[in-house]
Structure formats: structure tokens, C-alpha cells
Amino acid sequence: MVVGRYNRNRMLGLEDDSSQWVTGTKDMMRVAVKYFENLFTASDLGGDDRVIGLVEKRISRNMNEKLLQKFTKDDTWLAVKSMAPLKAPGSYGFCIDEAQGAFILGRQISDNTLIAYEVIHFLKMKKKGKHGNFALKLDLSKAYDRVERDFLARILSRLGFHQDCFGDTSAEGVCSVRNILKDYELVLGQKINLGKSLIYFGANVGEAIRSSIIDIMGVKRETNPEKYLSLPMMVGRKKRWAFSNFADHFRKRIAGWSFRYLSMGGKEVFIKVVLQALPIYIMQCFALLKTFCHQLEGILNKFWWANNKTSKGIHWSTWSALCLPKVYGGMGFRDLCLFNKALLAKQNDPWIRGPGNGRLLVHSMDINWTIVDQFLNDESDTWKKEVIYRLFDDKQARCILNIPLAGSGSSDMLVWWHDASGEYSVKSGYRSLLTNVIQQTVTTGHTIENYKNIFTSIWDLQIPAKMKIHLWSLFKNYVPHFLNLVQRRLHVDSSYVQDSSFYKTKGLSRVTKRNVLWRPPKSGVIKLNFDASFASNTNFFISAVLARDSVGQIMGACSYPLLDVANTFVAEARACEKALCFALDMGFRKVVLEGDSLKVIKKLNSNIVDRFVLSPISQHIQVLAGSFEEVTYLFVPREANKAAHELAMVGRNRKLPCFWVEEAPLSVIEAVESDRYEWFHRC
Template sequence: MGSRSLGVTLGHSGVRIPFLTFADDTMIFAKASEESCITIKAILDKYCTMSGQLINFHKSAFQCTQNVSDNVSVNFAEILQMEKSFSLSKYLGCPIIDSKVTNATFADLQEKVSSQLTKWKANSLSQAGQTILVQSNLATKANYQMQSFSLPPAILSSLDKCYRNFFWNKDSDAKSPNLIGWDKICIPKKFGGLGLRKAKVNNNALQFKLLWKILESPDNLWVQLVTRKYLKNDDLFSYKVKANVSWQWRRLMSLRITFKKGLRWIVGNGEQISFWFDNWIFSTALEENYPVPRGSEALKVSYFINQDGHWNVSSLRQYVPVDIATLIANYYLPSNSCQVKRIWGLTPDGIYSVKSGVELLQGFNQQAVVPSPFGWIWKLSIPPKIKFFLWKLSHNGIPTKKRFQMECMVIGWWFVWFARNGVIFRQDSTSPIKVSSMIKAFVNNLKITGEVVASVDSVITPAVARNIKVVARNNVFWSPPPAEFLKVNFDGSKLATGQAAFGFVIRDAEGVVKLCGAGAMDSSVSILEAEARGLREVINAVNRVWKIPWKIHSSILDTIQELGHFEEVQIYHVFREANAAADWMAHRGHSSPTTTYWFDVPVLPFTVIIRKDALGWPKSWDPP
């Protein structure tokens, strides 16, 4: 019944959309004709008959393009029994844009944020409470619009100003300087900030989700639309933006360069990975740092992999410097068939997350950033408002010396109040000396940056607290496997110079060494990869003698495949004190350029460790 008149084709994309539905809202698209209106009305009437529900036509409306005359629109209104609307305004909280985008397009968002973050609320909250409210406001009021549109710069700047004024409890027209810069506040806590996000950074990180969807969800309706309308047969990163595209698509494409820095590849056979233009080995493509020889632009990674699944080092050295060829040769290639796959390299599971996108935009995934020496503040068992005071103190954010002295006096009285509550409600035993010691320990930690305080209800200094943890772990010891079983300990090591290594030890139920091994790895290898390599070499060693985070994905796949050769396998995590033999071998690996095996105990220090493990000797028994 006139079904051909329903649905519209978006541009030249070939994607035809008859309707969109979300919850109890439905939008029907059709050709502007009386036949379409009759069809739509018949569908709605049939729905009412079958469901027993009624449609509220007073809350329903239709909209026509500018090419439809007023007389025709009147006929449509009579058939549909709805009023004509010149603008559908917003849908699901986002504006339906049918004209040029201006600041007024998103003015409602700005007003919503301002109405929630009012000064009277700031007056009734501590700075800790203000921070929580800013975070929740950013997550609820602006997130949906930010992941749908790249907001205009003026709107983003206005949102930042609103968040900033609320945090510092200032009027919107206040001109006084802030005690701590907004840039410093909007960085992760471990680097000295409060973990808030600038509006622009948050907007771009949410827009990255759309780029990730284009790569990973080809069956998505929106992805099909933009692929047919814009990308066509081009790759996302090789596509060139044309002049007649929408403003949103143009801004989204401008984020590709930054987004690409977070992508990596699981190499597999390397047939689909460009050797020069994909960032498969480093965070950037090789062509950004090294000249591309003429005629080699189309080279794939598979060109440098031999038929036996190992790197062709001689071919690598023909195209890149020797040190880079060595780094590539140390990249682990799985022995089993592994699918070539593009992943997000800044998360353990290889799937994009907004948090990792924020860190990429802030630059914390691209360079070595020294953690803040005041990280111990957030580990204190004290009220959040006192933590925030200490954080401001560490950044010279206290306005006057007199106020600082007053705040310190308040903190001192808080310790007294804490001790008093312990006596009344928890039946703690306390004394003025103990309370005094608590305050002294607290003040000392203000003077010594970087020290970690165990808890404020303790008189233990940080040094003693660390010793307690060491004593507890010193009572851990190696435990033998059941009879007729072998136990494998493996570990990784990384020196201050960056060099990594691995080591492993295989022992029986009596603690006798059956096999041990170690080997050095490149400085680009992480400690996690070194440990995974240690596990892999254990399996290799067993096969030679006795005939899955994404970075270790290939190693784990190979390991799982090899573990299937054993009747039973058990894997446990142990502290280093119970893994001393494998730890010793891992350090030994720094002096072994290639993987080396021993069937006897190499040296005396290692023999002592083996005998202690066999006797169940905890480290706490060692002489001081």
C-alpha cells in the first residue's frame, strides 16, 4: 500500500531510511505526497487497532522541506490530523540541525549547565563536593551532545568557564585570578591534578568513539551511511575531505591524525599492514621519522617475514637503520595462525575507551611524565575536604599564610576529634602522646614529599609502614608441587637503563632443578611482555627437552596451544619472595644475549636459593 513512497535516500549514499525509533518516539520519513500521508495514517491506525493504544496527535507533528508549498502542507495536515512544524527542535536531547550551525544552536546546553552549577550550591559544598558535581554535570549534561557533535569553540570555552567559576565559587563576571590554573586541575591525579577534563578534550575524546565505530562496526547504520556518502572505497585515513561535506564530518575528519596515534596492529602474517604508513611497531608510522625509499611505498609487513615465521633481518636493514631493524626483529611473531587486526593500543583489551582517549589528547600516553610527588595525599584516610586542602597546599594554592596556619590548626583539632570518637565508639585505647605522635607524623609527611602514609589512625611513620609490608611478605616462601608434578616459576626483569630480560626455573616435588633458563630482550619490551616471554620459553624448553592483554596476545595464544600437550596444568600468582629462583634467573638473563638453558645449578648464590626453597625457608629467617 504505497510502500515505495515511504523512506528517504540520504544524498547519493544509497542508504534508505523509512523510520527511526527510540523508546516511545518514532520518526517516519516519506516522500512529500498525499499518497505518503495516506499510507502513514493507515499504518498509525492499524497500529492503534492491533495494540489497543491511541496516538496523541496533539503531541505529534510533521515537517516538510522548503520546496513544499503552503497549500500542499495544509492538505497534509488534514490527512495526518497533525500540525505542521517548521522545526523539530531537538530529538533525544540533541538539536536536529537543518541550517547553519551557530552558537545559538547549542545555547540550551550552556543554559542547562549554568542552571545546575549555581553559586548558592557552591556556597553549600566543600571543594571536594564541587569537584564531584562538576564531574557528574559533565558526564550527564554535555556527554550525549559531545559524542554526537563537535561543539563550537565558543560553547566549549563557555562550559569551561562555568565549571571553573563553580569550582572556585566565583560569580560569572568575577575578574579575580584563580589560585591554581585550570590546566593543572584538568590532569590526572597521579600527575598532580584533580582528574577533571577540559570541555574540548572531553568532546574530542567522545568524538573518537565515532572514528572507532567506523573502523570496528561496518554493519552500523550510521557507518553504512557515511561510508557510502563520503568514504566510498577509500580507507578512513587515506580519504581526502571534499569541499561540499557537512560541518560535523569535516571536524570529525580533522581528528584523524591524533586518533591514529592510539591505534596498533596485531601483526599476524602482516599482509594487510603497511610497513611505512601504519603505526604497527611504534606509536607513529615509520614514515614520520625515516625517509621512504622510492618504490617501497606499497611494501607490507609480510614482505619482511620469512616462510618459517621469523623476521628477515637482512631485508629490514636495507630499508631502516640497524637499531630500528633490531627493534623490529625483537617484536614477537606468533607461531600459530593469528588474524591481522587493528586494535586500540592504549587499553589492555584493545578496545577504545574515552579515558584512554583523554590521556592521548593530554599527551600522557606519548611521553614519559613523572608522577606527582604528592600522590600520598589521596591515600590518606581523612575527609576529602582535608585532602583537597593538602592538594592546594602542595600547589601553593593557599591565599595567605595566616589562613594556612588556621587550616593547620583545624586539622590538628580534627585528629583530636578522631581519637575521641575512637575511644567512645570503637573502644580504642589512646593517650595524649599517641594523638601528638599522629599529628607529628602527619606534619612530617607534609615536609617530605613522595612519602606514603599508611593511615591517619596510626602512629607508624611511613618508613615503618613500609617495613611492616616487607616483613609480611618476608614470611612468604616457595612451596613444592604435589608428588609426580613439576612446578615452573618464571619472572621478568627490567633495569634502570630500560633493558628487559626473562628467566624461569622448573623443579620437582623435592625442589630439585630440572631445567632453568634466561635471556635478554630489547629495551622497548615492557615488564609484562618479558614475563609472558618467560612463560613462552618454559613451554619451548619442555618441548625441546622432553619430546591473553593485547601486548602479550600472540605469546599467550602460542602458550595455550602448547599447554594442550600436558595432561594437567595449574597456574598461580606468587609474591617475588616465593619466586626468588625465577627472579634470580630473570636478572641473569641480562647477561645472556640469546636464550640459554642449564641442566644443573649455575652458581653458588642460585644453589642457596634452591636449597632454601626446598626447605621452606621464608625470607624473614635470613640474617639482617
């Protein structure tokens, strides 16, 4: 292996400045030394005073005094500890500037591609007008090696260096661009590679003007720019043609690996870590055709089911089935169409969800309604329904009414509903899209929801990944036994018959559940269990609150209906809010609030200020909590909250506010007594 690598990396010859090929060792050394001498030797600088004079001086005396102070041990330690292990320093670091197009929070290198794409599109579509435009793509020869250190030393005494790169097709505009490039080469030592630089003209630029500009600039003319930063510059209607090279590269990437000794567990890791990451760079800029995404998914599916020795195999399932989460019977692979949408969603941040892509669909324009505050009732902190329904489309009106409000005086903010931080991320966007697919799959008659516990128990086993995948294949009936081969009309030996009763065994659905009990509070503390019964089709929910003392006796209960609730998380948060209001009315001083919504409880126990949709409600809850001596928030599974759940079911049937003191409906009393018995008679 070492000898083979030596032979592959061995240089047999070099080409000198006169395009002569030399092979001798001494001649090759001479060519190499001369090349690097020319590369690293400082060039004869011209007068750079004019360029330096354009840079404004920004560093004050106080700033210099701070910069010239000697570094202490604490300064060094603080700087090192503030750096992430694999990242450069932040805004006060050594190499990141806010003017950069990448390495800044909220910016990506692909943003440059989008800008270039829009520029080329503008030039192509502008076919009228007296003034034309052109775009100039420059290539720097050895950009990181040809840097004049003397010029950098002078420029560092100033702050900010700006270069204007826009150009029009007038003779004056072209000469201005040419002079800027010459000054750039002169003072910085860089060299423009005219052989690789290109110019692209607008559609309204005449042929005579184009030829004149090419003669002045000395660059090549580009009529159909293909790629910039490895992405196509012009896509148009031929999207399949524009990305065909990527599909070929995708196949070659798989073919270039040796999978002879790769297990199914290794395949899973390779798909998720390597193959699924390849299209991300393209998908974050362009909306790919579904057929193209399905083509890539077909390549992945073939690789997953292929036999490592023959590279062939039976495709036991579609790629869409493999993209389901593991608890739903899939492998957790990515649906490329959905992931493409999640990536592109970072370019758009609509205020409200639903029709119109976030744009407000109004029935009529009215200048009297200009700010959101005008749609609120000051006294009750609720939406003005009649005004909203009069001005907006019905679906968007319901979306607006679903936005939770709180009377805590919190500031307005834009919120992403599907993530606890309130900030959009590709992960949360993809999860939201995939959840919709899962819900549609479940409602169409599939029973995968019934097997979540079984799949969870399989993937939680402490065994090698290939064995987990084999168990998954057995349960999904993805094995070549006699019946499956016959159904697929494959040739099988009739003497081979395998009992497939394993796949019909109902006993597999039996999963032992951990017995979780309701626990009474300590003496002197009242525990309030809260729950919400939510009807998504009407956005109507019932909040239920059940108060018990340290011996499990009922101290009080209430159920309260509310309309225009966005989702179950908001419903649970509102139920917690009602629990505190009920505790205030009952005069409780030390309380424990217990619910079965982990996300709500985590939010209440966190002091982080974020843009989560529950933030206004949680802030109001914190204000209410200030009226108590002691407030604790606890999470319990649904099994330990069944009494509050039963109360919510009762309130859902009544649909009116109901209150009880030291009593409750009969079915709730039975659930409470069951909790008491199980706790005080536990083993």
C-alpha cells in the first residue's frame, strides 16, 4: 500500500515558464524554486496613498490604550475558555468580521449564490432601457499566497476597506471598473487571472458595445453561466437538466465506497451521516422537482436493500415508509422533498401560518386599522373577533384568534409554533412537516400507532445496531420467507416452507408498563392536578383543576371552557394558568401544580426568555405565582393524572364553567379514591 501511494504521488516532471517540460531532478528543483520565488517575493508597489486616503480612521486614543495593555493570565484564560472547541472566536475575536458573508450568525455561504442568481436573472430579463449592465466574475491567481504584507500593515492603521463592484456598460463605467482592478493589483499584490475571469451582459446590451467592453477588460465572454460556488447560475424551466450532474455524482459517491464488510447498522450510519448530507447545499437554495428528489431517494433505497456481495436485493418497502420515525415502524431516514421545504423555509418567516404563504388575505383595505394593538380589547386582553372576521379571510382570522394573549404587559414578538425556543430551525420545520404526514397515515386506517411501544422497546435494547435492525425486519415482515417470495412471484424451492406465524403473533403487542402512582403532597401543601381536553376540529378545550391535600382528600375542583386555542400545548398552559387562579380564589398559600405536559412544565421551570408560543402565558403564570408563599411545578405521566383527566372529560360534556368545594362529580371521586388506595396500599 505504501509503495502504491508513493508511485501515485510521485511527480514525473514540471512545466516551466516557457511551457517546456523538464524531468531531471535538478531541472525540476530549479523550476520549483523560481516559481515560489516569484510567488512570495514582494512586487514593486506603486503609490498607494490615494487608496489609503479613502479609508477613514476609526481607532481612537482610548481604544489604542486598551489594545496596548499587556495581557494578563486572566485575559488569556478567559479568551481561551470563551471559544467553542471547533469554532473561531465571536464578534470580539481575532478573525471574524461583521462584514463577512459567512461565519456570522444568521448568514450562510449559500447566500452569495442566491445574490448572484438574482443578479444574473435581472440581467437576463432586462430587455429594455437605454442603460445596460454587466456582471463581472473575477478569478484571483493564488489569492491566499499573493498578499502584500506591507500594504496590510498600512491598511491595519485604518478601519474599513470598501470596493464598489457594480458596473454599467458605458465607457466611463467600464474604465472605472478596470482602474479599480488595477489599483487593487498594484497596492495589494494580488493578480487578477484574466484567463479564468468572465463577463456576462444584460439582454439589452448591443453586440458592438459588448465587443468594445471585452477589448477594454480583457476577459472572456460568458453567454450561459453554468455554476457559481458549485451551484447552477441559471435554472429556468429545465430543472432536471440543471441538476442532472448532481445525480451522477450521487451515484458515484456510493459506488466509490466498498460495502462488502458493511453491516446494516453501518449502512444506516452511512446514509444518515454522509449520503443524506450531500444534497443539503443545493436544497437550501433551490426548490428541487419532486421527480428529482424521488430519483435520489430511489438511489438511497436501492443501496439500503442491496446485498453487499451482489449489489442486488429485494426492496421490501418504499422510501417513504423508511422515512417514518423509528417509533412508527420506519428507520428515521429523511424525506428529501419535505427536507427541501424545511431548508427553504429559512428564507421566509411568515407571521401567521396557513393560506397565502404568510401574507394577510384581507377582504378590503382600511387605513383605520394599521397596528395589531387596534385588534385587542384593552379591558379583557382578548381579540376583537368581529373586527378580525370583517377584515380578514376566515382561515387566517381563525389563525389570528389562536394566537395566545396574556395580560402581563409582555412585549410583542414573532414566534415559531413548533419549537420550544420560538425560533425557526430546519429540524423543527422538518419535524412539523413529517408530523402532518404521520397524522395522515394514521387516519387512513394504518395501525402503526398501536405498535409504538413495541418499536420503542426494540430500539431501546442494549444490543448491536445490526441485531436491532434484524428484529425490526422480522416484525415488519421484511424477510424472504416462502409466503413473501410467492407473493412477489419469485422462484422458490417448493420444499422450503417457513412458518410465518411469528408475524401474526398478537402477544408481541403486550408491553409491560411501569406502574406510576399519584403521590400526595407534604403536610400543609395543596397539590393541584390540571389537565385539558382539546377538540382540534373546533379549537375548543376544557381546563380541569383538581385540588387535594396531603392525605388525598378533595379540597376543590373546577372545569372551565375556552375557545380559540391553537393546540394542545397552549391548552395545557391555559389549564395551569386556571389552576393558579383557582388556588388564589380558594385561599391556598403553598401549592404544587402537577400536569402531564412535559413541555409546559419545562417552560414553567425555566427562567430563559425566548420566543416560544407559551412565553406570554408562562410570564402571566409567573406573575400569579408571586401571590403565593410557595409554588412548585411537577411533571407526571398520564397514569398518575387520571383523576384530573376524568374531570376534564366531565367538563367537556357540560361545556359550562363548573366549581366544586370539597367535592367533585361521582366519576372523579371514584378516580380519586382509586389513587388513594393505590398509594396507601403500595408494596
